[in-house]
Amino acid sequence: MAVYTEVGDEELSSFLTDYDIGHLVAFRGIAEGVENSNFLLRTEKDGVARDFILTLYERRVNPAELPWFLGLMEHLATHGVSCPLPVAGRDGNALRELAGRPAAITTFLPGVWPRHVQVEHCGPLGEALARLHEAGTTYAPTRANGLGPTAWQPLLDKAAASQGTEETFPGLTAELRLALKRILSAWPPSSDPAVLPRGQIHADLFPDNAFFLDGRVSGIIDFYFACTDLLAYDVAICLNAWCFDETGHFDTARRDALLAGYESVRPLTSAEHDALPALCAGGALRFALTRLYDWVNTPAGALVTRKDPMDYVKKLRVFLSDMSVNPVHV
Template sequence: MAVYTRLGAEDIAAIVDAFEVGTLVSAKGIAEGVSNSNWLLETQQGDASRRFILTVYESRTEVAELPFFLDLLDHLAARGCPVPRTMHDRDGASHRLIDTPEGKKALALIEYLPGVSVSEPTVGQARAVGAALAQVHLASADFPMNRANSLDLPAWQQLLGDCGHDGLASIDADLAALVERELPILAARWPQALPQGVIHADLFPDNVLMLGDKVTGLIDFYFACTDLLAYDVAVTHAAWCFSNDGTRFDAELSAALIEGYESVRPLSSDERAALPLLARGAAVRFLSTRAYDWLNTPADALVTPKDPMAFARRLEFYADPANDGIFGA
């Protein structure tokens, strides 16, 4: 179970009391957490049973950035986007600090939303996700805060440089050559003048809750930042339109995702023209973090590193000029 901070029942009951959301009934650690510790809580408030997600933020999350992430959720929820609201404690704060054996850590209590994450998306689900992403892009246009993308092109260059030629070659014999070919192309051609705004930047199927073809929740906004809106489309495309291992591209999912997005926010001609390159960048972004983790995660770590070659295969697909037409005319 990926719960890195241990909290007893009395600790969690005190947190529930501080947020004034009733009386604690149950708390269950969530095994799917990767970067943070998470629990599903049930409380009783009057005659109503309520559910929440309690998150304790571990070392990868900067406490100073929490107001951006949590205020963004409230901003989007207030505008009708399918995102969870944050609970505020009796002092009006969206997060609190607690003492742990490893020192002070921040925590937040977030609304529980119904739905499941799909492993084999349908065309209808891809279309709905595209529309939900566009809704977020429009709704965040007047969000007053900004956050730089901490995993932008210079970060990919740094991570892959830290992996080194030999390290990349140890993952796959052809990987170093692929990276050394692509990074200069991205650096020379990366667009600067496209529309920007707040993006999710990590909208994989496991960060979307669905009931049938309806999106009930977009979650895990902890990579959200201010960047190119079309880049977010490219990230989501790379996440949704391939088999997990990157060996199979699904043209129907691709068309539905773009169609859904444009039903809410049409892409400009410049954005559409940039999508093939932005998709190459999206593939490199996840290739870089996965390759770094593959080479640097201790063998006894709680989390198993993900295969970087799944995104190397996506990168090869996007880099083939014969595939530029998948994003439409």
């Protein structure tokens, strides 16, 4: 929620001459996007105002991977998904440099992200996720999931080794070790792609990354965790992100709406249904681990908001109990 890098006026003017998008009309920092600096950029061309988002890529995004992300967004946007379309400069390249950072201009999307998720959001969200998965099947380049199951043990080890983890969260790393073991033993084998369909997943489709307008999804943003992985794992991440109410209770009406919306476009296979409890627990563990790692590795005085890992530990407990009670179907 910040602008990390400022862009000089002459720099900006000079940067825009590389594009055929008209002349600059307005430029305002956007308080969204956790990792990058984003600006609303308005231009005018032939008397018509046009809006874009200018993104400067900060730490955490590997510049070498930006062509994959921008390529995916372009592919999805041109295959019916309401996501930002990267705008190419006059030389055909969308990925450029500004203020010493990799930078790109993408189209501005209408809508409002839901500050309070309702069951009514979950059906359209599930449907939009399925359309994203379908559109992604024809994007051939792949990107490994850097925060997938193989990353969890090292993340947990690092968090456990950090000073203060045990004092701040007594017993937590031991609990997470047991959970990790259970989840990995139930995880669908990646060696047999026929079992669970794989493809391009968003992997971070939280409410602040989905804009709604008139009850429909009008935009999906922030593809910088996207990767090639189990499609049903993306569904599981959304069940984590969208289906717990504000008291931490798992809302089965939201889950049912999300799955029904998804399956109205792409029915889950029975193997995917069977795997969902483990995938949901895995999704909860993934966010619990990255939040725990960030929590114990962020200096108390840093200018970033630390997110409490316990929110996801509680979700993890719900899904682990679901794995026990109902090991076959969610």
